[in-house]
Amino acid sequence: MNTEEFTMTIDGRAARASAMIDVVNPATGKVFASAPNASQADLDSAVAAANAAFASWRRRPLEERQSALSRMAEALEANVEPLARLLTREQGKPVVAARQEILQAVYWLKTHARLALPAAVREAAGRRIETRYTPLGVICAIAPWNFPVNLAVWKIAPALLAGNTVVLKPSPFTPLTTLKIGEVLRGVIPPGVLNVISGDDSLGPRMTIHPGFAKIAFTGSSATGKKVMASAAGDLKRLTLELGGNDAAIVLPDVDVDAIAPQIFNGAFYNTAQICIATKRLYVHEAIYDRLRDRLIEIAANTAIGDGSEPETVLGPIQNLPQYRRVRALLDEAKATDLAVIERGALPAGGGYFVPIAIVDNPPDTSRVVTEEAFGPILPMLKFSDVDDAVRRANDSEYGLAGAVWSNDIELATETAAQLETGNVWINDNLFLSPHAPFGGHKQSGLGVENGLEGVLAYTNTQTLYIPKPAT
Ligand code: NAD
Numbered sequence: 001m002n003t004e005e006f007t008m009t010i011d012g013r014a015a016r017a018s019a020m021i022d023v024v025n026p027a028t029g030k031v032f033a034s035a036p037n038a039s040q041a042d043l044d045s046a047v048a049a050a051n052a053a054f055a056s057w058r059r060r061p062l063e064e065r066q067s068a069l070s071r072m073a074e075a076l077e078a079n080v081e082p083l084a085r086l087l088t089r090e091q092g093k094p095v096v097a098a099r100q101e102i103l104q105a106v107y108w109l110k111t112h113a114r115l116a117l118p119a120a121v122r123e124a125a126g127r128r129i130e131t132r133y134t135p136l137g138v139i140c141a142i143a144p145w146n147f148p149v150n151l152a153v154w155k156i157a158p159a160l161l162a163g164n165t166v167v168l169k170p171s172p173f174t175p176l177t178t179l180k181i182g183e184v185l186r187g188v189i190p191p192g193v194l195n196v197i198s199g200d201d202s203l204g205p206r207m208t209i210h211p212g213f214a215k216i217a218f219t220g221s222s223a224t225g226k227k228v229m230a231s232a233a234g235d236l237k238r239l240t241l242e243l244g245g246n247d248a249a250i251v252l253p254d255v256d257v258d259a260i261a262p263q264i265f266n267g268a269f270y271n272t273a274q275i276c277i278a279t280k281r282l283y284v285h286e287a288i289y290d291r292l293r294d295r296l297i298e299i300a301a302n303t304a305i306g307d308g309s310e311p312e313t314v315l316g317p318i319q320n321l322p323q324y325r326r327v328r329a330l331l332d333e334a335k336a337t338d339l340a341v342i343e344r345g346a347l348p349a350g351g352g353y354f355v356p357i358a359i360v361d362n363p364p365d366t367s368r369v370v371t372e373e374a375f376g377p378i379l380p381m382l383k384f385s386d387v388d389d390a391v392r393r394a395n396d397s398e399y400g401l402a403g404a405v406w407s408n409d410i411e412l413a414t415e416t417a418a419q420l421e422t423g424n425v426w427i428n429d430n431l432f433l434s435p436h437a438p439f440g441g442h443k444q445s446g447l448g449v450e451n452g453l454e455g456v457l458a459y460t461n462t463q464t465l466y467i468p469k470p471a472t
Contacts, residue, residue: 012191
């Protein structure tokens with residue numbers, strides 16, 4: 001794979017732009033590549049190509065679209081290693097994690113290749129009533145920088161399966177692996193079915209107001225999600241919004257602290273805590289609070305922070321400079337306001353965007369480290385004595401993406417989990433997602449769902465046909 005030149009994919013062909021944007025390796029803070037900065041004409045060509053392709057793609061038999069998804073999975077699988085290494089360079093995550101991300105995208109494509117659209121038939125008042133699910137048209141797919149590949153494939157797979165075509169835009173911070181995926185898939189699927197374009201901060205807003213799109217599938221922050229929703233209103237574009245989270249985990253006193261501590265640590269800090277569904281507030285019963293805190297501090301002290309391309313690295317850098325500054329500022333404010341911040345982890349020298357792992361020991365519920373989504377490795381631990389009070393505090397958030405309950409009493413944990421106002425709740429688990437299960441947020445964490453059959457139907461219109469039954 002040539003990782004020297006990065007081109008967009010429009011109508012199945014390489015497309016170069018007249019301007020480029022710099023791409024920085026967050027482990028060094030240095031520019032290492034450049035990506036096309038799509039002009040309005042490039043965007044218009046991508047939308048036109050997708051519109052032209054839609055006319056025939058929507059008419060292909062479902063089996064043909066399913067087998068196209070299987071071929072896409074095979075093409076990605078054949079390129080896992082170079083794609084994973086590139087993902088590490090632009091995103092910062094360790095190569096093992098980058099490989100996992102590509103392989104998960106492969107799995108998502110393969111699973112969607114086996115899904116089918118339902119058709120409901122009812123009979124009433126002498127009529128046969130058929131409800132079908134028809135594709136929407138051209139999808140505007142916008143992805144963030146934390147899981148650029150997974151979150152793109154979550155959109156592409158169901159959209160194409162349902163008969164839509166796509167124009168995909170990665171984050172300007174992580175455009176490269178997505179552009180290469182576009183390149184790898186040229187020739188694997190018909191031209192125009194999947195177009196990949198990249199650009200600076202102006203490209204997203206230009207896409208969301210573009211009249212050629214039928215739907216916007218967006219993953220990113222809640223603040224941007226609101227802007228996307230406003231710009232979709234002009235022509236009532238369909239919307240799926242997967243937004244921010246400030247997920248709470250509640251740990252009941254009967255757990256085996258040593259057994260669960262590594263899992264809780266992973267759920268909070270994997271991908272350097274840049275996960276929408278990471279544990280971001282940890283409510284712990286007072287009977288075990290100190291032991292769990294000390295165990296998490298010990299794990300943090302033994303976690304290697306560094307360049308994701310080094311084999312021993314467990315946590316990479318923060319992905320980009322503005323986010324690094326936000327996380328640093330949150331940490332500085334916590335310290336300046338005398339919160340008990342416990343920092344661990346040796347940071348590599350050089351210009352990379354590295355931050356330590358920080359555990360904040362029982363801060364007030366109103367502190368910013370508790371109320372805001374840090375999207376970086378700062379975990380507030382909060383003490384409780386009454387589980388109903390813990391649930392109330394967990395629910396006291398504008399977000400509602402995910403949550404977790406930890407207990408050996410599965411019945412009590414399940415009852416507690418059901419009281420969390422979030423789209424996803426794990427019991428004695430975290431981060432696990434399945435392509436078969438709908439994923440979405442309550443409150444300001446999103447609108448609609450991705451994944452599962454529900455996720456596929458989100459790329460369709462329902463059409464009900466009322467057919468007279470022949471007189472007998
Ligand atoms: P972001 O909102 O800054 O950017 C996301 C994408 O939107 C990028 O591609 C960006 O270029 C584009 N964009 C920016 N402004 C736009 C506008 N006005 N109109 C259209 N597009 C625009 O988010 P981010 O910083 O890349 O990602 C981090 C956030 O994403 C966190 O809040 C995280 O919780 C959230 N996230 C949510 C999920 C989920 O599934 N719920 C998954 C991953 C990340």
